[in-house]
Amino acid sequence: MADAAPRRVSLLATSGLTRRYAGLVAVDGVDLTVPEGGVHALIGPNGAGKTTLFNLVSGLVAPSSGNIRFAGADITRLAADRRARLGMARTFQNIRVFGAMTLLENALTGLHPRLTSSLVGIVARLPAFRREERHAVARAREALALVGLASRAEERAAALSYGDQRRLEIARAMAGAPRLLLLDEPAAGMNPAETVALSALIRTIVGTGTTVLLVEHDMHFVMNLSDSVTVLNFGRRIFSGPPAEARADPGVIEAYLGTKVAARLAGR
């Protein structure tokens, strides 16, 4: 399965990545390569190990074996916050915004790794601290504007609708201008209009130079948006390549539709 896109330096590469739980291999020797730039999708039926793979990549779950390289460095043993500092940001399948905080404060938290002021600087309100804080607020407002929530910056996050909370999570992740943005089922629970707007937003994000890797169930959404897809089934990678080829791949069809349907389709 040759990559349709021209060879680029890979931003993220896992090799032999494995995570075992008692009596279950959630992710089984997965090699995943994400080149710099564009949208890349990770798909597969329920329980295929997509979210576990995301958690492995972002550092919330430790691998049983295998390794992960990001921007040329081995990050297998790094804690999640270290990976965030290297330019990796993510959203969650079950939305995890900071509900008590305002939208602006949520976005500012996304900038946390970039703040350098020491305790002394903060308490003495040194000019450098105030400059940094002003700069951070401007950046956070830009991130909110990117997702169309700028006018609601002072509202509490818990008051937002479901779809808006998803967008706020993206703004929080984008505030720090990450090199890689991991989106875990960004379209889940969205209506068709919101999904279309989300596609446009993801294209805009890619335009700013951030690479997007997303997990998604909505096949239509993925096929129209992605430059490449990787398909997982029972924790293993069964396909990697351009979306058009994924749709025609018998292994992928079988994984999604079950053996019987696949056989019938093949016979027709």
Place this chain on the structure above:
Amino acid sequence: MEAWLDDLFWTYQNLVVSLGINGLLALSMYVVLAAGQLSLGQAAFMGLGAYSSVLMTLAWGWPFWLVLPASCVAPVAFALAVGGPTLRLSGVYLAIATIGMGEVLRAIYLNVDALGGALGLSGIPEQASPLLIYAVLAAALAVLWLVGRSGLGRAMEAMREDATAAEATGVDVRRMRLGVLVASAVLAGLAGALSAHATDFIGPNDYGFEPAVTILSFALLGGVGSPFGPVLGASVLTLLPEVFRDFANLRLVFNGIVIVLAVLFLPRGLLAWRMPRRAA
């Protein structure tokens, strides 16, 4: 001065001192709760600050301006020893280990002769004036206010809301947790040294299980939306027993019930106001 007036003054001086000290202790609880952790070692940290400062004053003859900052050393050392391993685990481990720490220190105070045993240590010069106590409290409030409005304050609230999401956005959760525990130990250690040098006597039972839980009730009653909530909570719970003197022996019953009711029905405390988290 008439004897009864003298008596009254003395009574209120004690109350003035307790209000300041309890305010500091409430802040020491606040910094931990504000970051979503539960430490029950505040009374133990206070005891370490008190006993170590009294030794410095009585046995070594150090001047008070040196004793006060040095009183933070022992509490911080214990915070690191207990916090180091437990903060890697789920939050209940820190709570359990810090309760245990308080009980053990009490056993040590009781059994080590140099620490006065059950009689405690007395004859401590009264070097901590109410003015000094309130200056330290005001400084602590100011620092916590400024920190709360900075990126550190946002990181702390983010951890309280959702530690996993905070970690994924780049907050070094483990370091922050250790940091707030150390800050808490510093505040409680100062409170211990100040109260010891304001009352001329310390005893092993001042820093056990009951004070530990009482300090938690200060913070939970006031609420942790800003550092002012816990100080308010401490004031209310310090003044109430003065008002209802007839029920003084039910004070602890009341404090315990305050915690139960606050957690179940008043999760944001009396002062539900939440401070803004940005400085620009």
Place this chain on the structure above:
Amino acid sequence: MLAQQLANGVLLGATYALFALGFTLMFGVLRVINLVYGFYFTAGAFFSLWLAQAGWPLIAALPAAAVGAGVVAVALDWLLLTRLRRAHADELASLMVTLGAVLALYAAATAWLGPDIRRLPPDLVGGGAVDAIGVRVTFAQLLILAACGALVGLLVLLVRGTTLGLAIRAMAEKPDAAALMGIDTARLAALVSFISGSLAGAGGVLIGLNFNAIHPYMGEQMMLRGFVVVIVGGLGDIFGALLAGLLLGVVEVLTAGYLASGLKEAVGFAILVLVLWTRPAGLFGRADARRA
């Protein structure tokens, strides 16, 4: 001398194990660090005291006190924790509620009963003793050992050998799934509370017998041992708690015998910190030390 110390240590450790078992069971199944647990211990001791004073023989007073403590446990669990369980509140919220409640309960009990130490009627257990291989064991101690052994055996049988035990283990693994499978989790929670409370209550009676000292705060002093035992044994690990309880009893007796009696508590805590630094999942490493 050493043999006598070891025997005393094992006897003491048996009661620690019994006490800690209920605590670790409660955490393992209900996911609650229930600090009121120490109060069930106090309650059991007082129930047995009152029954003994009313002329009941120990053979009847012990089970009655255990049942009484179990009933207290069910009532307090319902009062304090049902609301939090329904809201899926985190472990720290339930810990704080039980902490506040236990402070109120100890203080109320002290205000009502006074802080004095009470003693069981002297003729409750025969004053005899058995001598063998240079070790002297009193009838009271033998009774304690037998009662601990019987209760622990019953608990293990219940958890490992009955369908009820299967339901309890299912709830410990996945409470939501257990509820979906038709297990009445509220009733099971009450039952686990009852069992735990009874174990604590029985522990209170036996420790009251062992030291012949009963007072409202005895449960609080016991809780520290409970913490040490459940963490050293691994939170939620029943066999770990058994072994760690025996270990703590022996270490405490040896410390008191060869070092200084005042350091008994400190030694337990030193072990606790040491285990946290080196083997946070417990000495036997089976409990899940879930990351924060």
